[in-house]
Amino acid sequence: MDASFTKNILTMNKKILLILLALSMSSFHQVAAQKINDDNTAIESKIDALLQQMTLEEKIGQMTLYTSDWDVTGPTMRSGYRKDIEAGKVGAIFNAYSVDYVRELQSIAVENTRLKIPLMFGYDVIHGHRTIFPMPLAQAATWNMEAIEHSERIAATEATAEGLNWTFTPMVDVARDPRWGRIMEGAGEDTYLTSRIAVARVKGFQGDNLAADNTMVACAKHYAAYGAALAGRDYNTVDVSDRVLRETYLPPFKACVDAGVGTFMTSFNEVDGIPATGNEYLLREILKKEWDFDGFVVTDYTSIAEMVPHGIVADNKEAGELAVNAGVDMDMQSGIFNDYLAQSVKEGKVKISDIDDAVRRILRIKMMLGLFDDPYKYCDKQRQDTLIYHPEHLAFARAFAAESMILLKNQNQTLPLSKQTSTIAVIGPLADSKKDMIGAWSAAGDFNKSVTVLEGIKAKLPTQRVVFARGCEVDGDDRSGFDEAVTLARRSDAVVLVIGETKEMSGEAASRSEITVPGVQQQLAEALIATGKPVVVVLMNGRPLDLSWLDAHAPAILEAWFPGTQAGHAVADVLFGDYNPSGKLTVSFPRNLGQVPIFYNNKNTGRPMSADKYTSKYLDVANTPLYPFGYGLSYTTFQYDNLKISSPTLTNNQKIEVSVEVTNTGKMAGHEVVQLYVRDLVGSVTRPVKELKDFRKIYLEPGAQSVVTFGITPATLRFLTRDMQWAAEPGEFEVFVGTDSGTTQSVRFSYSP
Secondary structure (H helix, E strand, O other): OOHHHHHHHHHHHHHHHHHHHHHHOOHHHOOOOOOOOOOOHHHHHHHHHHHHHOOHHHHHHHOEEEEOOHHHHOOOOOOOHHHHHHOOOOOEEEOOOOHHHHHHHHHHHHHHOOOOOOOEEEEOOOOEOOOEOOOHHHHHOOOOHHHHHHHHHHHHHHHHHOOOOEEOOOEOOOOOOOOOHHHHHOOOOOHHHHHHHHHHHHHHHHOOOOOOOOOOEOEEEEEOOHHHOHHHOOOOOOOOOHHHHHHHHOHHHHHHHHOOOOEEEEOOOEEOOEEHHHOHHHHHHHHHHHOOOOOEEEOOOOOOOOHHHHOOOOOHHHHHHHHHHHOOOEEEOOOHHHHHHHHHHHOOOOOHHHHHHHHHHHHHHHHHOOOOOOOOOOOOHHHHHHHOOOHHHHHHHHHHHHHHOEEEEEHHHOOOOOOOOOOEEEEOOOOOOHHHHOOOOOOOOOHHHOOOHHHHHHHHOOHHHEEEEOOOOOOOOOOOOHHHHHHHHHHOOEEEEEEEOOHHHOOOOOOOOOOEOOOOHHHHHHHHHOOOOOEEEEEEOOOOOEOHHHHHHOOEEEEOOOOOOOHHHHHHHHHOOOOOOOOOOOOOEOOOHHHOOOOOOOEOOOOOOOOOOOOOOOOOOOOOOOEOOOOOEOOOOEEEEEEEEOOOEEOOOOOEEEEEEEEEOOOOOEEEEEEEEEEEOOOOOOOEOOEEEEEEEEEEOOOOEEEEEEEEOHHHHOEEOOOOOEEOOOEEEEEEEEOOOOOOOEEEEEEOO
């Protein structure tokens, strides 16, 4: 790291670094999450006693989750729901937060009902509560488990300060189709990395003590295989084999169970012809029996009722029966349990033992939260007043956002920009759009508090050196602003062009059949690049896009995603070199839509691609992605040398080590994500050409070298064998270590049990 860079980053991030040091020694960085199925005789005895007092209707009430109308009308309760709470017909409320509102609703439950059972309060705290962090796919690009865990601890701190104790996250769906809008909400295309991030998120929210006032129950969603929706169309059907289901889509959920996650949410899609909300194989056989999950299962919004149009039940009553019998414990919003479940029990179509099991699971979580000891524990005005948008939260949000950004291209060292640049033209429809900085699923975040890219750049340079033009809108075909934008570009020394998608273009119900940059934004880029001025493209988007033209013509491309509340400051930190970009893709960017789905750990065919015509390839485009999984540039360069393996043979109860020398060969200090991939050359079933098995994020000064070592054991090699058993098979393996999934540097070893 040169002297000027050291001074800049230490001055800017001194407070942030101190925060991270403090967090690493506090509850922000828990070693192990609380297990839901820990033996707790006292809690179980209390549940037994309470169940004996409850009527069937009161039990069904605990299995019912209703929304308030907060998002639409402010802190008001939907008509009739207050009476339902008073009647003991509601076990939890979502979309209700703030100390006064939560206290008001909780008081109805604990002061006006017969058994005084407290409510749980849930909300979609997806990437921050008030302080909004980068969208989850962007967070994954940091490959920094500690930072991801920290972000969820901050989110939990703010959310619990406003009365919430349950979050509907993490979303751990493996997703490989960029058309699917909810790809932004997960960790990308890889099962192993998604599992690691899932654990970090659960730990961040739940800590090691659910009874603490700054932890909340997490919810693993969407169970299961929602990311495999056909054609990338939200809510669509899913068609996967049991092998693919268990190898690709289920492991992140199992990782959540092992981390102690308190709740699961069913997905909207079907699996093997049966909607997940009524799928006994998923809920009872795998989740509750095979994995021994002791938390509770909640449906997604009205998904019980949606089994009627799925065509698997004739009416809502049958839908409720199918859901409970399959293993659903709580109904989100449809009200079907309250309407029909008592009748179904009387008719013998639903067993009272299944009702009791569901209620036991729900009460267990409430007791672990400490709600029976103090129903108002999350209603502390002082915490609300002091913790929301706390300066330390904002400082972390800025650093985290910078770390999430990916340098996709940097021709002729266009970046970083010099702070001595005379005039910079900031152009584009997203350059000064506050609402788009925080992205979809931004919960209770206030976009008016977000920092735009224009504002961030103006904070770096004297205002008179920064000029701005929108150029065009995100969508539509209006080119009337092109002339102004081109004129400003010609008068400037450099151009920062901020384009991409609006926040509404990704997230739930936001599938796109085209993944090019919308509207005439590319045409605006063409006009600006034609001026000959250095144009830096800053992308804001919730999914991989087709960037083939930009990659061929733009001098520099920075993938900023939707960075959150501190977006503009973080983008400026990267553009001007106060932070050296270190993000790496966790999802492949295709060359065009015709390649979709494209992912790095595909399998070979009997005719793998070669120069021969009759092999598996396209006539008009390469098989490879534009930017592969794990890809990301830096303002410095890293060289990999001397890849070694400690032994050519691995046996049982043994570990072999793979090491590589990584050298910073550039002029700036930076981080590098060193990635290890393994290929099983021959298996009882076909195996992927490469699988991520481990990674290290390291920091190197200019000229510095580090030897990075990975351990490989038989467990590393496990997969679902031909007889559907998780096992490592003897044979030959190839190990790849490098800067992304395209690396070819490898060594081989054999496994002999």
